[in-house]
Amino acid sequence: MSTDQVDRGGGSSRGSAAGFALARLWSVLGPLIGLGLITGFFAFLTRDSGTFLQLATWRLIVVQTVVLGLAALGMTLVMISGGIDLAVGSTVALVTVVVTLAVRDLHFPVPLAIAAGIALGGLCGFINGSLITLLRVMPFIITLGGLKIYRGGAKWLADNGSVYVPAAAKSPWMSHVLAPDPEPSWLVVAPGVWTLVVFGAIVAFLLRYSILGRRMYAVGSNEATARLCGINVSKLKVIVYTIAGLLTGLAGGMQFLDLGGSGDPTTADGLELQVIASVVIGGGSLSGGEGTAAGTLIGCLLISVLNNGCVHAGIPNASQDVIIGAIIIVAVTLDRFRRAREGV
Amino acid sequence: MTEPLLAVREVHKAFGANRALAGVTLELYAGETHALVGENGAGKSTLMKILSGAHRPDRGSMTLDGVPYVPKNPRDARRQGIAMIYQELALASHLSVEANVMLGQERTARGLVLRREHNQLVRSALLELDHAEIDPQTNVHRLSPGGMQIVEIARALVSNARVVILDEPTSSLSGRDAERLFAVLDRLRGRGLAIVYISHFLEEVERVADRVTVIRDGATVLTGMMESLTTHDIIHAMIGREPEDLFPAIASEPGEVVLETVDLAGMILPKHVDLKLRRGEVLGIAGLVGAGRTELLRAIFGLDKVRSGLIKVAGIATTRGRPSDRIAQGVGLLSEDRKNEGLALNLSIEDNLTLAALHRHARRGILNLNARRNEASRRLIELNVKAAGPKQAVVALSGGNQQKIAFARLLHQDADVLLLDEPTRGIDVGAKAEIYRLIRELARRGKAVLMVSSYLPELLGVCDRLAVMRKGVLGETRPIEAWTEHEIMSQATLESK
Numbered sequence: 099m100s101t102d103q104v105d106r107g108g109g110s111s112r113g114s115a116a117g118f119a120l121a122r123l124w125s126v127l128g129p130l131i132g133l134g135l136i137t138g139f140f141a142f143l144t145r146d147s148g149t150f151l152q153l154a155t156w157r158l159i160v161v162q163t164v165v166l167g168l169a170a171l172g173m174t175l176v177m178i179s180g181g182i183d184l185a186v187g188s189t190v191a192l193v194t195v196v197v198t199l200a201v202r203d204l205h206f207p208v209p210l211a212i213a214a215g216i217a218l219g220g221l222c223g224f225i226n227g228s229l230i231t232l233l234r235v236m237p238f239i240i241t242l243g244g245l246k247i248y249r250g251g252a253k254w255l256a257d258n259g260s261v262y263v264p265a266a267a268k269s270p271w272m273s274h275v276l277a278p279d280p281e282p283s284w285l286v287v288a289p290g291v292w293t294l295v296v297f298g299a300i301v302a303f304l305l306r307y308s309i310l311g312r313r314m315y316a317v318g319s320n321e322a323t324a325r326l327c328g329i330n331v332s333k334l335k336v337i338v339y340t341i342a343g344l345l346t347g348l349a350g351g352m353q354f355l356d357l358g359g360s361g362d363p364t365t366a367d368g369l370e371l372q373v374i375a376s377v378v379i380g381g382g383s384l385s386g387g388e389g390t391a392a393g394t395l396i397g398c399l400l401i402s403v404l405n406n407g408c409v410h411a412g413i414p415n416a417s418q419d420v421i422i423g424a425i426i427i428v429a430v431t432l433d434r435f436r437r438a439r440e441g442v
Numbered sequence: 443m444t445e446p447l448l449a450v451r452e453v454h455k456a457f458g459a460n461r462a463l464a465g466v467t468l469e470l471y472a473g474e475t476h477a478l479v480g481e482n483g484a485g486k487s488t489l490m491k492i493l494s495g496a497h498r499p500d501r502g503s504m505t506l507d508g509v510p511y512v513p514k515n516p517r518d519a520r521r522q523g524i525a526m527i528y529q530e531l532a533l534a535s536h537l538s539v540e541a542n543v544m545l546g547q548e549r550t551a552r553g554l555v556l557r558r559e560h561n562q563l564v565r566s567a568l569l570e571l572d573h574a575e576i577d578p579q580t581n582v583h584r585l586s587p588g589g590m591q592i593v594e595i596a597r598a599l600v601s602n603a604r605v606v607i608l609d610e611p612t613s614s615l616s617g618r619d620a621e622r623l624f625a626v627l628d629r630l631r632g633r634g635l636a637i638v639y640i641s642h643f644l645e646e647v648e649r650v651a652d653r654v655t656v657i658r659d660g661a662t663v664l665t666g667m668m669e670s671l672t673t674h675d676i677i678h679a680m681i682g683r684e685p686e687d688l689f690p691a692i693a694s695e696p697g698e699v700v701l702e703t704v705d706l707a708g709m710i711l712p713k714h715v716d717l718k719l720r721r722g723e724v725l726g727i728a729g730l731v732g733a734g735r736t737e738l739l740r741a742i743f744g745l746d747k748v749r750s751g752l753i754k755v756a757g758i759a760t761t762r763g764r765p766s767d768r769i770a771q772g773v774g775l776l777s778e779d780r781k782n783e784g785l786a787l788n789l790s791i792e793d794n795l796t797l798a799a800l801h802r803h804a805r806r807g808i809l810n811l812n813a814r815r816n817e818a819s820r821r822l823i824e825l826n827v828k829a830a831g832p833k834q835a836v837v838a839l840s841g842g843n844q845q846k847i848a849f850a851r852l853l854h855q856d857a858d859v860l861l862l863d864e865p866t867r868g869i870d871v872g873a874k875a876e877i878y879r880l881i882r883e884l885a886r887r888g889k890a891v892l893m894v895s896s897y898l899p900e901l902l903g904v905c906d907r908l909a910v911m912r913k914g915v916l917g918e919t920r921p922i923e924a925w926t927e928h929e930i931m932s933q934a935t936l937e938s939k
Contacts, residue, residue, distance in 0.1 A: 306811075307808050307809050307811065308804075308807050308808055308809065309800045309801065309804050309807050309808075309809060310807060312793060312797070312800060312809065313797075313800070315786075315789060315793065316786055316789065316793065316797050319786035319787075319788050319789045320782075320783070320785070320786035320787070320788075320789075322777075322779075322782060322783035323783060323784065323785060323786040323794075323797070324786070324797070325745065325765060326745065326765065326775060326777055326783055326784070326798075327765070327769075327797040327798040327851070328764070328765040328766035328768070328769040328770075328798055329766070329797075330764070330766065387786070387788050387789065388788070
């Protein structure tokens with residue numbers, strides 16, 4: 099009704115009003131169609147064994163998406179507000195080491211140690227955000243520094259090797275969180291996957307319905323406008339990097355569980371690039387102001403399907419990388435075409 | 443008269459269902475400066491793109507020197523002697539003047555650039571343009587906006603252009619640079635070049651042009667010698683109706699002082715400003731570009747740092763305040779730079795419109811999106827914005843409608859004190875009239891408006907009182923009846939006694 103009222107000035111505006119709804123839908127629908135195509139492609143390649151479309155395969159795929167997905171939700175916030183975080187993989191590695199050491203040396207119970215790991219992730223994010231705003235250096239450079247520093251810190255703390263939680267400190271739930279066959283079975287998928295879904299919903303709500311979320315889009319779209327509208331841009335950036343860090347810390351906690359209760363300073367190497375790829379495939383933009391939680395999660399799932407599908411189809415590792423690279427380029431190019439057509 | 447150098451006859455061009463040009467005719471003679479005017483969206487830029495070879499006409503003919511002119515692409519157009527100088531200059535800012543002038547037209551021998559010949563060509567071109575003081579080896583980014591424009595014109599000269607098209611050439615120039623540009627254009631004309639001068643500023647058009655062509659809705663509606671036409675004739679042709687109600691006479695009653703500055707000084711500019719702004723009045727600030735007018739508004743609003751002095755809003759005195767504090771006090775700023783600061787172009791109308799006061803639609807930080815959308819829709823109707831709806835991206839709107847969105851944000855935040863920086867820059871006459879009406883209407887409703895403008899007729903037409911700023915110092919505020927354009931300009935430019 100309201101759109102009809104303002105229509106009187108514009109000529110073909112009715113059609114374009116529907117166009118916006120379509121464009122919004124497309125931002126999620128596009129990656130979803132891509133996901134469908136990729137799934138169909140692998141189902142076709144593996145049609146003889148027929149294992150790819152089985153529930154067990156998909157339970158595994160979603161479990162493999164948890165670490166990537168949690169980190170990518172954080173990155174979505176960062177990229178929407180016009181930044182980037184290259185330190186994600188290193189932060190995850192540092193968190194796995196610190197959680198393990200907290201249990202082994204400080205005798206923390208595992209849940210408390212994971213909570214400390216999440217807090218550490220938040221601290222890393224807070225440091226990234228503070229340095230970016232205080233030093234006024236590009237996020238790319240600051241987090242590139244962070245990438246080396248956090249990784250180095252992890253290696254230093256772990257004395258260059260893996261560290262392990264003593265067997266006595268382990269409990270059975272630790273292996274259940276990311277078990278493809280969940281316990282109890284009515285959960286259908288692993289508790290870790292539900293954790294990702296819940297945080298996905300929280301981030302989606304934050305972005306769409308909160309003042310903070312709308313301000314993130316504003317800062318990413320045009321910082322000067324945000325300042326003009328009374329937004330404290332520096333403070334907002336620190337908040338964004340801190341929230342993203344907390345999510346990365348949680349991803350680190352999951353990675354710790356995935357490693358069977360151990361810390362590995364070399365784990366999650368290059369995770370940041372997979373994370374950025376997921377956000378971009380999901381409609382995020384390196385220049386800020388765009389992206390959604392749903393799009394990002396679909397992007398993550400697409401990458402997991404690719405990894406898993408290649409294994410199923412017996413495609414060698416090197417070819418997987420080539421395929422992922424090609425998909426990123428295709429996804430972003432298609433998006434550019436769509437925009438050009440809409441004249442946005 | 444002799445044969446036209448460039449003739450455009452009955453050119454049509456459509457993009458899909460949108461008819462951009464519907465019969466444009468333009469005849470251009472060697473040795474004349476020809477103004478091309480029309481509202482935004484009238485078809486000027488489409489015509490420019492056709493002349494420069496970026497688009498092809500659907501119908502109609504073009505001849506250059508009596509020969510059919512069918513440029514294959516911009517490069518071909520340039521080769522045939524048509525040079526375009528866009529509003530956003532196309533210079534490589536890290537390269538030298540010489541490198542920029544010769545870019546794409548290098549003189550080479552066996553694959554090597556002939557540096558000495560380049561230097562020679564550039565020097566003589568600059569001399570020709572009476573800008574011999576520009577060193578060809580200077581980096582372009584160290585030049586003033588005026589200097590950069592000269593580099594573009596020098597490039598056209600070196601390429602032996604016969605037609606030079608300038609799009610809003612003075613929009614980023616100070617008064618002095620603009621005067622020098624006009625002198626350069628006179629020289630070019632003297633050399634037998636034909637100049638197409640596109641501008642919103644009719645005063646400028648009167649100053650530089652020999653003839654004028656007005657286009658409206660994609661068609662030529664008036665063409666004639668400048669001396670035989672009045673400003674009234676031209677505006678009438680541009681907007682297709684009588685221009686008498688451009689400045690509405692809406693009276694307002696001045697009330698108590700809501701904004702006061704005492705010896706306000708910024709880090710560089712302004713240097714010394716005392717002003718008192720009352721409810722229900724529009725106070726204009728005139729002055730040259732660089733006098734510190736924009737800096738004054740930014741300092742009041744807290745966007746730029748304040749060195750010393752007091753800012754009193756509704757009786758509460760502070761030296762410093764952040765934009766968020768000022769917004770809370772009921773102060774709003776309309777930026778002079780709509781594209782880079784005023785609006786987040788890729789975001790929706792509703793996001794842009796409500797960004798300064800999102801809390802009005804929120805409880806505990808969570809937005810009521812429907813309430814926000816309804817309010818945005820109401821504002822679109824109130825300001826007669828031509829848009830498809832509140833979800834549309836601002837970038838898709840015309841300049842005038844974009845400016846209305848920026849204005850609507852101040853209304854949405856319910857500002858009592860409106861700081862307006864060049865509120866009608868780059869928008870067409872129709873939208874200007876609506877903005878003037880809105881400003882007067884706000885004053886009538888008891889709002890206080892502080893308005894900076896470089897366009898004297900609008901200051902004289904809209905303001906109740908006016909002061910002139912010169913080199914960071916604000917002069918005496920007088921009632922608008924006490925000012926003339928001449929008086930304003932002499933205060934703005936002359937050394938005080």
